[in-house]
Amino acid sequence: MAAACTLALLGALVPLQDDPAPLSAGRPAQVTWAQYAATQDGSGTCTQPERSLDPNLGSTTGAAVARIRKYGKLKVGVDQNSYLWGFRDPATGDLAGFDIDLVKAIAKDILGDENAVQYLTVPTADRIKDIKSGAVDMVVRTMTINCERLKDVAFSTAYFTAGxxxxxxxxxxxxxxxxxxxxxxxxxxxxxxxxxxxxxxxxxxxxxxxxxxxxxxxxxxxxxxxxxxxxxxxxxxxxxxxxxxxxxGKTVTDEPYGVAMNLADTDLVRRVNKVLNAYRADGSWQASYHHWLEADLPGIKPPVPLYK
Missing domain, CATH: 3.40.190.10 (Periplasmic binding protein-like II)
Known part of the structure; x- marks a missing residue:
């Protein structure tokens, strides 16, 4: 209980390494919800929010990826209070968990170094605000993909399904x-x-x-x-x-988790989807799941990616 209480005291958007630089400069105009939602099923109605941008049908090395490479670090909003997902390992002092493994894979792909990450703690209610303001490049924090959130942020394909x-x-x-x-x-x-x-x-x-x-x-x-x-x-x-x-009892909702990003950063969305495809295919997802989650959440498979 003491450990849990200590973890729960950790607060809002807090840099865990050096201070972030603003990301808003140089971004293209924000994509509107109407433009984004209309791609879901061709009707303008959001029916399958877990559909994301196909990495094979657009750039994965555009302005957003260039911005991250210029800065030299991937700025990621995470949780450091969720045991097994994103938490401060008391044995090492390092962030660890299923979400953190995925962050490292994304950083490795974009920057060539899994440790080239600036972690920032983000409370649940601030995740969208911090993406839209440019405080972070992305949020990897057990964040559910849904139609309402697609008005404000873009998501990768689902990397886990909960309820x-x-x-x-x-x-x-x-x-x-x-x-x-x-x-x-x-x-x-x-x-x-x-x-x-x-x-x-x-x-x-x-x-x-x-x-x-x-x-x-x-x-x-x-x-x-x-x-x-x-x-x-x-x-x-x-x-x-x-x-x-x-x-x-039983689960009462379907909660597909996705990596959340700025709506304008379409090349980054595609890049993350490319990473996720490799992450599922090469056994990395399964290895992380086995290490962190399988004992408590058995029988789960990686979600099949859905594209627009």
Whole structure:
């Protein structure tokens, strides 16, 4: 519990190496939502948000990639509080996890060095803001691809699929995302898909909002919340940190995770999709999954990439 509480105190957009330089200069005009969404199915309606730009049908070495190479580092918004995904390894002091492995593969491809990364911690609610402002080149932080977010940012193809699920303490009478939540306090992160789902149907629960999902685990441990509503992928990591909590019920959403980038950086989107194709094909995805996630989330395969 002490380790979890310590991690949860880590804050907002914080440079983990040197200070970032603005990225907005030299960017082409922002692509509009209408232009972007219309490519989903030809009707202008977003029906399959996980479809991304085909790396074989456009440049992967344009202005955005040139900007990153000129700066010499890839600026990436990450989480350092999500065990197994993006967290500070207490044994080494380094960032580690499934998301961090992917960041290193992208940096290796663009800059030739997996360590040529400037990591910045980004709270859940600030991910889109920091991409649009140019504070980061991309966010790799268990970020769900959905139609609403495509209004503001572009995504790679999906690199993992999760689902919202209830995490609660052992001995709790809560059975899942159902009416057993009535009168209970459910914690979720501000700006998360969990918050959006609870806005539509909270099953009579009181909703507690926090900056990061790990803060919810602390609230659960302190008995200030009765349950956490989060991606089962993150919930599995929290359960691995604290054996006194566990996931209950079924997943109630589909949450394809993608690398989020600026809408204008189409060459970077294609470049990341190219990296993901190789990452799936050469066994790197499977090796990272086996190391970090398989014990707690067995039987998962890499998502098949979908293109526009």
């Amino acid at each position: 919202q699920q209830i995490l609660t303490s052992g001995g709790s009478s809560i059975t899942g995302f159902d009416d057993s939540l009535r009168g209970r306090t459910v914690c979720t992160a501000t700006g998360s898909t969990g918050q959006k789902k609870l806005q539509g149907d909270r099953h009579g629960a009181d909703v507690m909002l926090v900056a990061n999902q790990l803060d919810c685990l602390v609230q659960l441990q302190l008995h200030l919340a009765d349950a956490v509503f989060t991606d089962n992928a993150l919930g599995a990591g929290q359960a691995a940190q604290d054996p006194a909590v566990h996931l209950v």
